[in-house]
Amino acid sequence: MAAVTSKGQRLWNRMLVATVFVLVIVFLAPLYWISSTAFKPRSLATTVPPTVVFEPEITPFIKLFTRRVQMRGEVDPEVYEEAEWYEKRVLDAGERFIKDADGNIESSGYWSRFLNSIIIAVTSTFLAVAMGTLTAYGFSRFRMPGENDWLFFILSTRMLPPVVVAIPMFLMYRAVGLVDTHVGLIILYTAFNLSFSVWLMKGFIDEIPTEYEEAALVDGYTRMEAFFKIVVPQTATGVAATAVFCFITAWNEYAFALMMTNSKAQTAPPYIPSQLGSGITDWTVIASGTFLFLLPVAVFTFLLRKHLLRGVTFGAIRK
Amino acid sequence: MAQIKLENISKKFGRQTALSDLNLDIADGEFFVLLGPTGAGKTTTLRLIAGLDAPNAGTININGENVNEYSAAERDVALVFQYYSLYPHYTVRQNLEFPLRSKVRRLTEQDISASVARAAKTLRIEHLLERKTDKLSGGEMQRVSIGRAIVREPRAFLMDEPLSNLDAKLREILRAELKDLQMKLGATFLYVAHDQVEAMSMGDKIGILCDGHLVQVGSSQDIYNRPRDTFVATFVGSPAMNLFDATLSNGKAVVIPGSLEIPTSGEAMNHLRERAGKVKIGVRSEDILLDSSGPLEGRIHGVENHGVEKVVTLRVGELLLRATVPARTVLELDSPIRFAFNDKKLHCFDAASGQNLIFGD
Structure with a gap:
């Protein structure tokens, strides 16, 4: 009897391991594909079957940050001789840099888009978490008429898919001159994240006993001082978890970025696919752009993974 | 130091009344204990005085x-809170x-460190100063939390059942320490307790709170010996006062016709001689005296041994009475026994209002 059970148990365990293995492959395969393509020579990017073993090279990243044209004919050996190592890589690939009158290599838009992404995601995350924490504190600690209705109202802003309001938003933004500005996207992303931030932070703040702040009030501090000295340090985990979620949302947002920005304040997500149409499609460049774009979120999430798990199980589920 | 006076305080939470028309006067340097069952409004009173809640009516002076x-x-x-509420991300010193x-x-900075050192010395927590608060035992935590209160020499101390989460032994030690501390500081203490032993042993004055009303204020002697009504009589004292229905007529309080009748000629009941009608008679367990020549007879229904004394349950008809007797008394279950009431210490309450008819005012 015992042997049968253990046999069944073993089979079950094997099936579990196999399932996990398959899932891991399913989730990691696209990631591997993008990362490997980012380091492939262009000729190997589209081979069928896909090339798995190859010598990784940095050329796609050089191409990503610069503007180039396809060369006609052979490269002048003298020019090749004088070229820097990175220029040689491009020349080897049959392309040359576009240079301005002073001979400086022209930069592609990627770096400024990436910077826009950072500015907009960081600022909107900061605003959403800061305002959300204060709002959540108010809801958690003070009783007011219609409190649950207000909370529901805040949540209801997330009930429609955001794209539904895209066109009215665009018209409004155009009217007030917020199209293609950093401020415009920051406001938009802050608004998206705020309801989420309020609800998540309320869960965390509800967990902190009010006695701590009350002790501080009696000890001679104002409500605001008590909030910053007692509540905020206590809920650091909550703030971290909320910040990660808000940051990921703002960082990955595509639809509104595509519609509301075109150059000055454009973020990386709409920029990367926009390179598809310009002349030849160089998948290695797209992949390298995507690869760099993935890094911040991957690192951020990995560093804060414990808080994230706690945020999901502790902040969101209760009540 | 300070004198605290509450006048006509009312406090409602939604539709629920926590306190109604409360008047309280606490003298400078007094150890005042507010005693009452859970939900009587003790903590609310403290919070109103501390300024954490605002009253709906009345003034706080x-x-x-x-x-x-x-x-x-x-x-x-x-x-000082019931749950120690030390700031968890700080060390004891920072707290x-x-x-x-x-x-x-x-x-x-010098003043701060001098004050901290003084408070730490008073409470004997100097060795804990650099420790994080989550590395403290319950008793140490409550010491630190009392330390946080005394360090700044406030006008008055409010304590919300600070000892109720500690084990019995520690509670006893800290009880003595707190009383000692109050004497040393000469400070005004308002101490909330639901444990009557705590109240009796510490309070200069005790206020009994029930359903948002202050029922009686007095010294522990007063409260124990002259309870104003049946609530105070049964709430204070362990075992609780025996309370049973009786009818006054013809100079007797008849509890069970024929077998349990108390003449009103005794010292306590004397001035009720002219009265007739339904009353409640109260007798403390120590005022039931086992006496082979006593006028009353019952059977031994149960015996609890408390070490220094025994609590005997006597049965007379349907009525059960609890009596405290010395531990060495030999008692046999179900055997008949004669007893007497100490007629100097009998209490008599109005059956309807519960007011004490002997000491009432």
């Missing part, structure tokens, strides 16, 4: 000054320094 509009910080009273670093006070 500290040293003759109306502080209704003052914030908690401006009232300069200290509050003690916290009230001193408030902008309200503006003290120099």
Whole structure:
């Protein structure tokens, strides 16, 4: 009897391991594909079957940050001789840099888009978490008429898919001159994240006993001082978890970025696919752009993974 | 130091009335214990005085000054919570320094460290100063939390059942320490308790709170010997006072016709001689005397051994009475026994209102 059970148990365990293995492959395969393509020579990017073993090279990243044209004919050996190592890589690939009158290599838009992404995601995350924490504190600690209705109202802003309001938003933004500005996207992303931030932070703040702040009030501090000295340090985990979620949302947002920005304040997500149409499609460049774009979120999430798990199980589920 | 006076305080939470028309007068340097069952409004009273909640009506005076509009910080009273509520991300020292670093006070670093050292010495927690608060035992935590209260020399101390989460032994030790501390500081203490032993042993004055009303205020002797009504009579004292229905007529209180009748000629009942009608008679367990020549007879229904004494349950007809007797008394279950009431210590309450007819005013 015992042997049968253990046999069944073993089979079950094997099936579990196999399932996990398959899932891991399913989730990691696209990631591997993008990362490997980012380091492939262009000729190997589209081979069928896909090339798995190859010598990784940095050329796609050089191409990503610069503007180039396809060369006609052979490269002048003298020019090749004088070229820097990175220029040689491009020349080897049959392309040359576009240079301005002073001979400086022209930069592609990627770096400024990436910077826009950072500015907009960081600022909107900061605003959403800061305002959300204060709002959540108010809801958690003070009783007011219609409190649950207000909370529901805040949540209801997330009930429609955001794209539904895209066109009215665009018209409004155009009217007030917020199209293609950093401020415009920051406001938009802050608004998206705020309801989420309020609800998540309320869960965390509800967990902190009010006695701590009350002790501080009696000890001679104002409500605001008590909030910053007692509540905020206590809920650091909550703030971290909320910040990660808000940051990921703002960082990955595509639809509104595509519609509301075109150059000055454009973020990386709409920029990367926009390179598809310009002349030849160089998948290695797209992949390298995507690869760099993935890094911040991957690192951020990995560093804060414990808080994230706690945020999901502790902040969101209760009540 | 301070004198605290509450006048006509009412407090409602939604539709629920926590306190109604409460008047309380606490003298400077007094150890005042507010005693009552759970939900009587004790903690609410403390929170109103501390400034954490605002009353719906009435005034709160500290040293003759109306502080209704003052914030908690401006009232300069200290509050010790039931759950220690030490700031968890600080060390013991930082916890003690916290009230001193408030902008309200503006003290120099020397003053702060001198005050912390003094408070730590008083409470014997000097060796814990650098420790994180989550590495403390319950008793140590409550010491630190009392330390946080005394460190800034407030006008009055408010304590919300600070000992109720400690084990019995520690509670006994800290009880003595707290009383000692209060004497040493000469400070005004308002101490909330639901444990009558705590109240009796510590309080200069005890206020009994029931359903948001202050039922009786007095010394522990007063409360114990002259309870104003049946609530106070049964709430204070362990075992609780025996209370049973009787009918007054013809100079006797008849409990069970024929077998349990108490003449009103005794010292306590004397001036009820002319009265007739339904009453409740109260007898403390120590005022039931086992006496082979006593006028009353019952059977031994149960015996609890408490070490220094035994609590005997006597049965007379349907009535059960609890009596305290010396531990060495030999008792046999179900055997008949004769007893007497100490007629100097009998209590008699109005059957309808519960008011004490002997000591009532």
